Amino acid sequence: MLKGDDTGISPDRFSELGVAAAAAAIRRGDISSESYTAALLRRAHTFSDLGAFITIDEAAVLAAARACDTTRATGSTAPLLGVPVAVKDSYLTQGLRTTLGIRSLENFVPARDAEVVRAIKDAGGIVFGKNNLVEMSYGLTGHNSHFGQAKNPHNPEHVTGGSSSGAGASVGAQIVPAALGGDTVGSIRVPASFCGVVGFKPSPGRWSGDGIAPISHTLDTAGVFARTVEDCALIDQVVTKATSTVHGDWTGLRGIRLAYAPRQHLERINHEVEEHFKETIRRLCDAGAEVVEVDLGEDFFAMTERSTWSIFFHETMESVAGFLRKNRIPSSFEDIYNELKPGLKDAWGHLVLPSGAGFISHETYQTALDHDRPEIQRRFNMAFSSSGAQALIMPTTPCPAPTIEQQTKFTIAGQEVDDLALARHTVAGSIAGLPGISIPMGMSSNGLPIGLEIDGKNGDDRKLLELARRVEAAVGAVARSV
Numbered sequence: 155m156l157k158g159d160d161t162g163i164s165p166d167r168f169s170e171l172g173v174a175a176a177a178a179a180i181r182r183g184d185i186s187s188e189s190y191t192a193a194l195l196r197r198a199h200t201f202s203d204l205g206a207f208i209t210i211d212e213a214a215v216l217a218a219a220r221a222c223d224t225t226r227a228t229g230s231t232a233p234l235l236g237v238p239v240a241v242k243d244s245y246l247t248q249g250l251r252t253t254l255g256i257r258s259l260e261n262f263v264p265a266r267d268a269e270v271v272r273a274i275k276d277a278g279g280i281v282f283g284k285n286n287l288v289e290m291s292y293g294l295t296g297h298n299s300h301f302g303q304a305k306n307p308h309n310p311e312h313v314t315g316g317s318s319s320g321a322g323a324s325v326g327a328q329i330v331p332a333a334l335g336g337d338t339v340g341s342i343r344v345p346a347s348f349c350g351v352v353g354f355k356p357s358p359g360r361w362s363g364d365g366i367a368p369i370s371h372t373l374d375t376a377g378v379f380a381r382t383v384e385d386c387a388l389i390d391q392v393v394t395k396a397t398s399t400v401h402g403d404w405t406g407l408r409g410i411r412l413a414y415a416p417r418q419h420l421e422r423i424n425h426e427v428e429e430h431f432k433e434t435i436r437r438l439c440d441a442g443a444e445v446v447e448v449d450l451g452e453d454f455f456a457m458t459e460r461s462t463w464s465i466f467f468h469e470t471m472e473s474v475a476g477f478l479r480k481n482r483i484p485s486s487f488e489d490i491y492n493e494l495k496p497g498l499k500d501a502w503g504h505l506v507l508p509s510g511a512g513f514i515s516h517e518t519y520q521t522a523l524d525h526d527r528p529e530i531q532r533r534f535n536m537a538f539s540s541s542g543a544q545a546l547i548m549p550t551t552p553c554p555a556p557t558i559e560q561q562t563k564f565t566i567a568g569q570e571v572d573d574l575a576l577a578r579h580t581v582a583g584s585i586a587g588l589p590g591i592s593i594p595m596g597m598s599s600n601g602l603p604i605g606l607e608i609d610g611k612n613g614d615d616r617k618l619l620e621l622a623r624r625v626e627a628a629v630g631a632v633a634r635s636v
Contacts, residue, residue, distance in 0.1 A: 187236025191219035210283035232278030240333035268365025286320030299495035315345035340580030347550035347605025408442030413543035430596035441628035461526035550605035
């Protein structure tokens with residue numbers, strides 16, 4: 155408990171509260187939602203240079219907090235009562251503008267909430283604001299030409315990761331205790347790793363995608379950023395109406411077996427990332443876990459990258475156009491395409507438009523869905539069954555966050571790469587449909603966070619969260635630098 159004077163928790167420490175702790179403090183009457191929310195709004199002003207938000211309606215947020223305090227006084231015990239949660243600006247939010255990161259939608263105000271947002275509100279949560287994101291969620295570094303570059307809270311000269319850039323930054327800077335994001339090939343896990351927070355990507359279909367702007371209906375997954383695994387589990391319980399929270403003994407990992415694939419995940423990675431990962435394995439073993447090696451195959455990366463990007467690019471136009479029509483958004487696919495920043499517009503023109511030279515044919519797309527994807531799933535299933543492991547572990551990203559100046563071309567292990575390399579370890583879990591969670595496992599020598607990804611079996615989300623809580627306890631907390 156973060157105690158202040160006899161009246162409860164000191165206001166200058168409100169930002170340290172996670173979701174579960176803040177909700178419990180509000181329910182007990184230790185703090186009011188209004189005072190807590192006001193403190194977070196002040197922090198949002200302090201860290202406004204990070205570019206974490208596109209929209210915050212302060213008057214509406216404070217009014218919602220006062221309403222929660224009134225509700226509490228009548229005896230409400232809602233699980234998120236009075237807790238502000240940020241929302242990626244790809245989610246529809248009733249009465250609060252939704253831009254999708256596109257300038258032409260800067261005045262669009264939806265008439266309804268995305269289903270996940272409605273679940274958060276029904277549980278007593280408050281929409282704090284709309285997070286910055288890469289245009290149309292199409293990018294891995296956090297650059298938005300219209301609403302500004304999101305900056306890493308640990309060092310603003312470095313990227314946040316993307317596309318859920320502002321969501322990761324807002325939790326990493328302790329502006330909010332949690333933020334809703336979206337993950338197609340790594341857009342939650344990469345920013346979570348770079349910003350030093352926990353990022354949970356559920357199994358596809360576990361969280362509703364209704365009211366969330368898509369990229370690929372096969373790969374898209376809504377999810378959440380938070381300070382701890384416990385907080386991610388609480389949000390997951392609220393969204394899915396699960397019957398129980400994470401529970402158990404967090405004092406050790408005895409009886410747990412984990413697997414990792416050194417040929418796939420320890421080649422072409424930053425030296426410090428490798429050292430932190432090996433140290434993490436030592437800590438896990440010290441806590442009682444058994445950690446074994448597996449091999450996913452020499453052609454694993456080539457197959458996962460080829461098939462993932464084939465699905466990703468082929469589905470974009472249909473997914474985006476369908477979302478705009480269904481939700482009566484005052485824009486068309488062509489309107490959005492025409493205002494994309496030059497590099498992204500070129501990529502869409504080459505790969506997404508049917509007239510593009512690199513457009514993925516229907517035959518190539520079907521091969522990715524009908525052959526490659528099942529083969530990738532088979533290899534993961536074999537890795538689980540042959541090793542007896544409950545989960546696979548790997549460094550979330552092959553390097554810490556690159557600088558903003560060098561975000562499109564940088565070096566990993568002596569090799570020049572582009573920003574797609576940031577998703578090298580996350581794409582396979584996406585195409586296979588595995589639930590995944592990134593937790594902090596250390597800091598680089600220049601003060602940048604490094605993440606550990608834990609992937610479970612499809613549909614075993616609650617088991618993964620329980621396991622991740624135990625791993626989190628064994629690995630330890632990352633020092634704050636904001």
